[in-house]
Amino acid sequence: xxxxxxxxxxxxxxxxxxxxxxxxxxxxxxxxxxxxxxxxxxxxxxxxxxxxxxxxxxxxxxxxxxxxxxxxxxxxxxxxxxxxxxxxxxxxxxxxxxxxxxxxxxxxxxxxxxxx
Numbered sequence: 001x002x003x004x005x006x007x008x009x010x011x012x013x014x015x016x017x018x019x020x021x022x023x024x025x026x027x028x029x030x031x032x033x034x035x036x037x038x039x040x041x042x043x044x045x046x047x048x049x050x051x052x053x054x055x056x057x058x059x060x061x062x063x064x065x066x067x068x069x070x071x072x073x074x075x076x077x078x079x080x081x082x083x084x085x086x087x088x089x090x091x092x093x094x095x096x097x098x099x100x101x102x103x104x105x106x107x108x109x110x111x112x113x114x115x116x
Contacts, residue, residue, distance in 0.1 A: 020045055021070070021094035022086040032111055034104045036071035039094045046104045049084050053098055060087045069097035071104075 018027040018035065020042035027033050030042040048058040064085035068075045070093055075083070080097035096104075 021091045022096075023088065024090065032108055034107060036100070039070040039091065039096075041071075041096060041104060043108050045086070046101065046108055049096060049101050050105060052084060053082060053101065061085075062087055064095050067093075067095045069100055070095045071100035072097060074099070 018033045021039035022045040032043040033040050051058045052061045062085050064083045074080045080099055082098045083095050085095050
């Protein structure tokens with residue numbers, strides 16, 4: 001299922017035309033897609049970003065710390081530590097910060113529990 005982030009809230013929403021703004025996989029190719037205000041991220045990209053933040057390598061993920069997060073609009077001057085983007089994305093503005101990544105991971109964890 002898809003999720004939408006409005007303000008500080010992420011809510012479930014189903015939409016068959018969603019695709020991840022980072023890897024470009026469609027909703028039918030992944031387990032979940034979380035919708036932000038103008039970008040979407042799938043469970044696979046959330047997992048890959050988590051690896052990058054914990055020091056592991058994940059091909060294609062870049063440090064985009066000079067940019068703003070596409071989900072919350074914050075940048076380094078507003079207290080976020082890391083902002084990531086993906087080199088394969090057709091959306092050059094698709095960025096996610098460590099804080100929004102944490103929220104997305106929590107939503108996916110809850111969604112996974114509900115699906116069991």
